[in-house]
Amino acid sequence: MTPSHLVRYDLVVIGAGPGGFASAEEAARRGQSVAVIERGELGGTCLNRGCIPTKLFLGATECASDLAAQAKMKVASGDISFNLPALQDRKGKLLAGSRTGMEKKLAGLGITLLRGHARFTAPGTIAIDGDEATTIEYSACVIATGSTPTAFPGMQPDGDRVLNSDALLDLTDVPEHLLIVGGGVIGLELGRVFSRLGSRITVVEAMDRIAPWEDPEVSKLLAGQCKRAKWKIRTGQRVASLVTEDDHALLTLDSGDTITADVALVATGRGPVTDGLNLPALGVTPDAKGFLPVDEHLRCAAHVYAVGDVNGMAMLAHTASHQGRYAALHAAGTAKTPYESGPVPWCVYGAPESFRVGLMPEDAKAKGMTVRVSRAMLAANPIAQAHAAVQGFIKVCWHNGRVCGVTAAGHGVSHLITPATLAVHDGWTKDDADRIIWAHPTLDEALLDALTAEQTDN
Known part of the structure; x- marks a missing residue:
């Protein structure tokens, strides 16, 4: 009313x-x-225009990644085609x-x-x-x-061939070549969608690695997976301009090099x-x-x-x-104390996925904390093996014998984010992880393995 x-x-x-x-x-x-x-x-x-349509697109196209993984094991073959208008x-x-x-x-x-x-x-x-x-x-x-x-000067979306994430999510035609400016969460997730739909992907990132706010090990794993999918990744390169020219997106780098694509996505922040x-x-x-x-x-x-x-x-x-x-x-007068978020979970979706919650080792050291690290590799996990997706790891950061951070990358790891957040929030010890029964076989066991593995100096 x-x-x-x-x-x-x-x-x-x-x-x-x-x-x-x-x-x-x-x-x-x-x-x-x-x-x-x-x-x-x-x-x-x-x-x-964000979380939900992006995950819908990722979910609808995930079977392409699943088939590709099983094909590498020589247990499946075939092609999958997608109907973007549908x-x-x-x-x-x-x-x-x-x-x-x-x-x-x-x-x-x-x-x-x-x-x-x-x-x-x-x-x-x-x-x-x-x-x-x-x-x-x-x-x-x-x-x-x-x-x-948002966009930096010289690369503002024009609604023609230079688009922001809102406009890209409304495309009904798959570009043959998609150029992505920005190797963060938005660029990586939408890149995975359009890569599965058949686009060639080029990513230009001004920082020295993609996913620059994540753990360096995560960035390395994500970059390796993108390159295996035949993405071209150019890091440490700044953009001078990005415009529509002759029905294409034309990007000019500070170095003077140019890149032409059917469509460009500007994913440099919000x-x-x-x-x-x-x-x-x-x-x-x-x-x-x-x-x-x-x-x-x-x-x-x-x-x-x-x-x-x-x-x-x-x-x-x-x-x-x-x-x-x-x-x-x-x-309403019910909450009296200052706002406290507790540990905030962050996820990157797609194949592979990644997450982090609490402190990464570099964060802890910057705070002057002495930390140790334990880890587990997904190669030993039966669910990752079943999906032929064994690249990945879970890394736990410890301070004074208690969990202060968890970082992971690999198949389906976003499903572990809530127990990882609880471990950080409650400051679990190794004994805390042993006090509960972890179902077998599950991906969760990889988190258990990481929590109970030998701790080493970082």
Whole structure:
């Protein structure tokens, strides 16, 4: 519904992505009056242009990697072809159904959904510019407006042959040659999708390795797997310009070298969405990168919280949800202590997968900590063997005899992220790992092997 007169809500949430939805749901379940303001599609980037469509594409095409692995063992042969327009149709139906489900859930919780652009007019008051302009008041507000793809000068997407991740996920024709600028999570995951669909892949990364924020061993394994899939990877090279020219994407490096491709993906990062909010009305000034600074309770102003990508703390859907729930609890007076995320799990999906949670050995040493490392190789795991995907490892970082970090790369390792997070969160000892029964045969046993293996100096 859209109120025709000034209405006051206990909590107003701006943005219906993971952070905003979690915040609204938490408050409504506690009996508060809640309104959600959304100018676009329910679900935000994660549902509509990020996590969910990307994983749908990866899941639909994973059989190509499975067949290739078994073919190397000479136990299978054949070809798999994919229908990208049909996949796009399936994506559209899945996302539409999810949005409908979200809207019904909001209604079932008694949450008012307001469509339009939110604009602060003063502390405690928001104007909504939509089909029916209105103004509402709030006791507390959560800004959960998310992020959008960004690009460096000279390589801005033009919607023609130079695309961002949003546009690439809408393609219905498979490019013969896909050039990816940026070897991080987005570039690697979408590269895997289009490689399976039949594209030749070239990755250009300014850092000295792909997946530059991951453990160096992970970067090395991922690079090796990409090269085995016949990707061309050029690291340590900066881009001078990227434009559409003669129906192709033309990239020019600082060195003067050029690369031509049918389509180029710019995957160099994301930035916060704060346009039109009129933050000066709250006395809020974004930082140099546009993120909203928050205090220890995730507040960017009195009674106003900023959660998820917009605060830049950890640009992940699950951290947004975690922060959103905390903000609702703190606004209601239930949460008293400062926000504490605990160890944050990070994953890269595809074939192979990777994850990390807690400290990597390099992180620990930078903090002046003395650490030891134990590890297990997937080559010894029966499930990895069954899938003919034995390249990979699990590495555990220990401090004073307790787990302080876990890193892994290889077949299906993302499924181990929750027990690994528990091990880091609770600071497991080797004996803790031995106290529970680990099912056999499972991939989980590789984590057990890593937790109970001999520890060595790193």
